[in-house]
Each structure stands twice: as C-alpha cells, then as structure tokens.
Amino acid sequence: MSEHSSNPVQKDEQKNDFIRNIIRDDVNAQKYQQIVTRFPPEPNGYLHLGHVKSICLNFGVAKEFDGICNLRFDDTNPTAEKQDFIDNIENDVKWLGFEWAGQAHHASGYFDQLYAWAVQLIKQGDAYVDLQSPEQIKENRGSFNEAGTASPHRDASIEENLQLFDDMKEGKFAEGKAVLRAKIDMASPNMNMRDPVIYRIMHQAHHQTGDKWCIYPMYDFAHPLSDALEGITHSLCTLEFEDHRPFYDWAIEKVGFEQPPHQYEFSRLNVDHTLTSKRKLKQLVDENIVSGWDDPRMPTIAGMRRRGYTPEGLRDFCERVGVTKVDSVVDFRLLEFSIRQSLETTTARGMAVLKPLKVTITNFSDAVSSWESQKADSVHARFDDASQTLWLTQPNHPNVDMGEREIPFTKTIYIDQGDYEIEPPAGYKRLSPEKNEIRLRNTYVLAVTEHILDDNGNVVELKATIDPATLGNNPEGRKVKGVIHWVSASQGVPATVRMYEQLFSVEDPSNVVDVHQALNPNSLTELNAVVEPSLVNADAGTRFQFEREGYFISDSEDHSSDKPVFNQIVSLRDSYKPA
Numbered sequence: 001m002s003e004h005s006s007n008p009v010q011k012d013e014q015k016n017d018f019i020r021n022i023i024r025d026d027v028n029a030q031k032y033q034q035i036v037t038r039f040p041p042e043p044n045g046y047l048h049l050g051h052v053k054s055i056c057l058n059f060g061v062a063k064e065f066d067g068i069c070n071l072r073f074d075d076t077n078p079t080a081e082k083q084d085f086i087d088n089i090e091n092d093v094k095w096l097g098f099e100w101a102g103q104a105h106h107a108s109g110y111f112d113q114l115y116a117w118a119v120q121l122i123k124q125g126d127a128y129v130d131l132q133s134p135e136q137i138k139e140n141r142g143s144f145n146e147a148g149t150a151s152p153h154r155d156a157s158i159e160e161n162l163q164l165f166d167d168m169k170e171g172k173f174a175e176g177k178a179v180l181r182a183k184i185d186m187a188s189p190n191m192n193m194r195d196p197v198i199y200r201i202m203h204q205a206h207h208q209t210g211d212k213w214c215i216y217p218m219y220d221f222a223h224p225l226s227d228a229l230e231g232i233t234h235s236l237c238t239l240e241f242e243d244h245r246p247f248y249d250w251a252i253e254k255v256g257f258e259q260p261p262h263q264y265e266f267s268r269l270n271v272d273h274t275l276t277s278k279r280k281l282k283q284l285v286d287e288n289i290v291s292g293w294d295d296p297r298m299p300t301i302a303g304m305r306r307r308g309y310t311p312e313g314l315r316d317f318c319e320r321v322g323v324t325k326v327d328s329v330v331d332f333r334l335l336e337f338s339i340r341q342s343l344e345t346t347t348a349r350g351m352a353v354l355k356p357l358k359v360t361i362t363n364f365s366d367a368v369s370s371w372e373s374q375k376a377d378s379v380h381a382r383f384d385d386a387s388q389t390l391w392l393t394q395p396n397h398p399n400v401d402m403g404e405r406e407i408p409f410t411k412t413i414y415i416d417q418g419d420y421e422i423e424p425p426a427g428y429k430r431l432s433p434e435k436n437e438i439r440l441r442n443t444y445v446l447a448v449t450e451h452i453l454d455d456n457g458n459v460v461e462l463k464a465t466i467d468p469a470t471l472g473n474n475p476e477g478r479k480v481k482g483v484i485h486w487v488s489a490s491q492g493v494p495a496t497v498r499m500y501e502q503l504f505s506v507e508d509p510s511n512v513v514d515v516h517q518a519l520n521p522n523s524l525t526e527l528n529a530v531v532e533p534s535l536v537n538a539d540a541g542t543r544f545q546f547e548r549e550g551y552f553i554s555d556s557e558d559h560s561s562d563k564p565v566f567n568q569i570v571s572l573r574d575s576y577k578p579a
C-alpha cells in the first residue's frame with residue numbers, strides 16, 4: 001500500500017484502463033473468436049469488497065466485448081472449503097448483477113485431466129516425485145541470494161517416478177511423505193521456478209469428489225491448466241501473482257496448448273479502515289467480534305447487502321476506482337459516495353425520530369378540528385375523530401413517482417432531541433428558547449411555549465402550539481426558518497435503529513498484530529427510535545431515506561412489522577466529493 005488515492009478515475013464512456021486497452025487491441029486484431037474471462041474464487045470463505053473489484057472487472061470486460069465469463073471454484077484444498085461457501089459465492093455474484101456462462105465450473109471437475117497431465121509431465125521428464133521431508137524441501141530451495149540444492153530424488157528414472165506417483169495416488173504414503181514436483185531449475189532467480197510442488201497428499205475427503213482422491217493438485221498447477229481447458233483468453237489476477245506467471249506459462253506450454261491463455265495482473269483493491277482478507281475476516285467471525293459473515297459492518301458482500309448497500313452502488317464504485325498496476329488505498333468515502341448516489345432517486349422517504357423528545361401540542365384539538373375550514377388546497381388530509389388523528393397524504397418521494405402514504409399527526413409527537421437546544425451553538429438553525437418557531441415537515445408551523453427539565457437539567461418534554469393557518473401555507477407576517485421531522489407519539493411505532501461507524505479505528509487494520517487493539521468501540525450503536533407507520537409495514541430488506549437522518553434498510557434477518565429493526569446504510573451527505 002503506497003499512495004493514498006484522492007483522485008479516483010472518473011467514469012468514462014469508453015473505459016481506458018490498460019486491461020481493456022489490451023483486450024480492445026486483441027479484438028481489433030481478431031486474435032480470438034471470443035473473449036473469455038473467469039472469476040476464480042476459492043470456496044474457503046465469503047466474498048469481500050476486494051472480490052467485488054475482480055468480479056466487476058472479469059464479468060464487466062466479458063460483457064463489454066461480447067464475450068463470456070466463467071465462474072470457477074478453485075477448489076484444490078479440501079480442508080478449508082465447504083459447499084456452504086460455494087452457495088454463498090454464487091448468490092453474491094448474482095446479486096451483484098452478473099451471470100456466468102453455463103454451469104459453474106470447479107477445478108475439481110478437472111482432477112482426472114490434471115492427473116493425466118501430471119503423468120504426462122513425468123513421462124516427458126518434466127516432473128518427479130520427491131521423498132524429502134517438507135522441511136528439507138524448504139531448506140533446499142535456497143534463498144533469494146543463494147541457488148537451491150537439487151533433491152537426491154530429482155534424477156530418478158521415469159519408471160521409478162511413475163511407480164511412486166501411482167503409490168501416492170493409491171494412498172501408500174502418509175501426508176507429507178511424498179510430493180510431485182515440476183522439474184525446472186533449482187537456480188532460477190524466480191523462487192517459483194525452483195521445482196515447485198504440483199501435487200501433494202491429503203488424506204481428506206473433498207466436497208465435490210468425495211473419497212476418490214488422496215492426492216490434490218496445487219493451486220499454481222491447477223489454475224493455469226483450468227484456464228487453458230476452459231479456453232480462457234485473458235486471465236486477470238492481482239499483482240502478487242506476477243512472479244507466478246513464468247510457471248503459469250510453463251505448465252500450459254508443457255502440456256501443449258496451441259492457444260494459451262495470457263495472464264495479466266492488476267492491483268488489489270485496498271480501502272482505508274477496511275480488511276480485505278478472508279483469513280482475517282474469518283477471525284472476526286470465529287471470535288464473535290462480529291455477529292457473522294453477514295454482520296452489516298463486515299466488508300463481505302453478504303455484510304454489505306445486509307447493510308443495505310446496492311449492487312449499482314458497488315459497481316459504480318469499482319468503475320470509479322478503475323484498474324491499474326499501482327497499489328493504492330482508496331478513500332472509504334468514495335464507496336459511501338457511490339452508495340449514496342445510487343439511493344437518492346430509488347428510495348422512498350419517511351420520517352423516523354432516532355432520539356425522541358416528547359412534544360405536547362396544547363392547542364391541537366382546536367387547531368386541527370378546524371383544518372377543513374382552512375382551505376389548505378395543497379394538502380390532502382382526513383381527520384379521524386375517534387383517534388383524534390389528522391392523516392396527511394404525502395408523496396413517498398418529492399420528485400420520483402413512488403406513490404403516496406398517510407402520515408398520522410396527533411396531539412403528542414416526538415421530535416429529535418438534537419432539534420431543541422437550551423444553549424444553542426452559534427449558527428444553530430433549529431429550536432431553542434430564543435428561536436421558538438419552526439416548520440414541522442409535511443404539516444404545521446410549531447411554536448414551543450415551554451420546556452420541562454428533569455432533575456439533571458435535561459429537557460424531557462416540550463409544550464408547544466401550532467399555527468392553524470400554516471397547513472400547506474406560509475405563516476402570515478413573518479418568516480419561519482428551518483424544517484424538522486417528527487413522528488406521532490400515539491400512532492408512531494417503536495423501532496430499533498442500528499447506527500454504524502467503521503469497524504476499525506486504525507486506517508490500515510491489515511497491518512496490526514492484534515486485531516482487538518484496532519477495533520472501534522463505537523462501530524455499532526442501537527437506538528430506540530420511533531418511526532412513522534408506513535415504514536414498518538414494508539418487507540424486510542426495504543431501503544428508505546429517513547428524512548434528515550440518512551438512508552436505512554429494514555434488516556433482512558431481524559425486522560418484522562411487530563419488531564421493526566433498521567440498519568443505517570449511509571449518512572445523507574458528506575463534504576467528500578470525488579475529484
């Protein structure tokens with residue numbers, strides 16, 4: 001991680017990153033019949049924000065160049081992998097809005113072919129079984145400055161190697177007692193070319209192939225050959241695989257493909273205050289630091305979905321980040337910017353009071369019972385005598401047609417505690433003893449006549465009046481500045497609202513030794529809010545803008561109309577602007 005990128009790439013009609021430029025040239029040169037990419041997750045955890053970048057790139061370029069993108073599970077290590085992870089990864093890719101070509105593929109689906117190629121390499125004199133211990137193998141690899149030492153088994157005969165590899169396959173060795181290695185160059189300056197291990201023994205059932213195998217190909221061997229088998233044209237991966245490219249090319253050449261795929265490397269996505277490592281995210285789950293992989297604070301796709309982030313916003317974010325070869329740290333606020341932008345015209349509005357302060361309207365009955373005579377033409381309302389409620393009809397969005405709802409207005413309402421200050425700071429535009437009038441959103445102008453304090457000097461209730469002439473009209477003879485939201489105390493519904501901050505208080509949590517020291521103690525705050533009735537009847541997983549508060553989603557797990565639970569998606573605004 002080097003420079004902090006405050007200048008994310010702007011969205012462009014024609015995207016001109018280096019990968020798309022290469023592909024465009026290949027398309028123009030008619031080098032391939034069709035562009036084929038793949039997204040190759042290992043099913044050993046849930047996908048995270050880093051994977052979103054890879055997904056948007058691989059599926060994105062395939063779509064832009066009329067090609068296809070495969071989903072392939074790189075499942076060569078059965079110990080850490082599970083069907084549950086496979087199901088969630090498929091679900092996440094679809095949710096992001098992408099479709100893979102045909103069925104999902106599995107590296108394990110190629111185990112027979114990979115085995116046959118391993119045998120072919122032995123017969124070509126390009127691979128051998130090493131019986132050194134793992135420690136010896138490691139030691140004999142040498143170092144950056146020092147050539148490796150050849151294994152005493154390196155020059156065994158082909159027949160001997162074929163027999164030993166068969167013994168490996170037949171389970172005649174314990175784990176760690178034998179491996180198959182490519183025979184390349186123990187003095188190569190690239191450590192990955194010093195006879196890398198290509199098959200190892202694991203007496204372990206596999207989620208796809210059951211007990212069929214006790215030897216499994218290494219990722220570095222399975223990956224290029226799976227790419228070649230699927231006819232991948234452009235194999236896009238992150239920069240740390242640059243040093244692996246010589247072996248990638250070696251393996252494909254040795255088994256003899258005429259049109260090999262080509263690997264291109266791009267920089268990983270890093271975002272400040274955010275972990276993008278499955279292993280470290282797993283620690284948070286295993287230690288119950290978060291409630292699960294889908295905790296709304298997690299940068300997993302499952303977590304971000306539950307948090308209320310949109311697929312459109314995530315795709316927009318990836319476009320703005322762009323694709324380069326330079327490692328950088330992207331400002332978290334760019335992600336929030338993209339999410340916020342995707343919500344602006346797509347979410348219904350509603351009123352929710354997050355920290356309720358009771359307001360009693362002392363002239364309510366007189367004022368409201370006469371509302372019909374006030375000819376507020378712009379306001380549609382009906383008064384229900386039995387419940388003494390004025391039901392105000394309002395659109396769900398000020399300029400997008402999303403239907404209407406009825407908002408109940410009653411003698412007792414709640415406003416937010418932050419909207420009344422006994423000693424207001426300079427420039428304060430809401431209510432105080434000095435400035436006692438304000439517009440209540442969607443209804444009358446309110447004037448505070450008295451505040452009631454508890455023993456500690458906190459305001460616990462306001463008494464107020466409304467101006468009967470101000471329903472849908474400006475007050476006569478004076479200007480009233482400011483608008484605040486409110487909710488009926490008798491008709492509003494109590495709701496749990498979860499407010500979020502960054503999970504980590506340090507900028508680069510990937511670099512801390514003890515993750516516990518880096519946690520933000522305020523990452524989750526639960527508020528006892530009150531919301532207008534229209535908000536609680538929506539299905540779980542519905543997004544809203546709570547007026548003046550931000551964007552929120554009814555929680556997909558915990559929300560019901562009886563016990564409403566909302567998660568904060570993102571605040572309404574931020575001074576941050578992408579360059």
Ligand code: ATP
Nearest residue numbers: 040041042050051053054237238268269276277278
């Ligand atoms: P992790 O380090 O979290 O375990 P990984 O790279 O091992 O991630 P895989 O499931 O092997 O996870 O990755 C699938 C694909 O996603 C790979 O092509 C990988 O390069 C890409 N990828 C993973 N993390 C990022 C990231 N932060 N930015 C961009 N691409 C990423």
Ligand code: MG
Nearest residue numbers: 041042074219
């Ligand atoms: Mg990996």
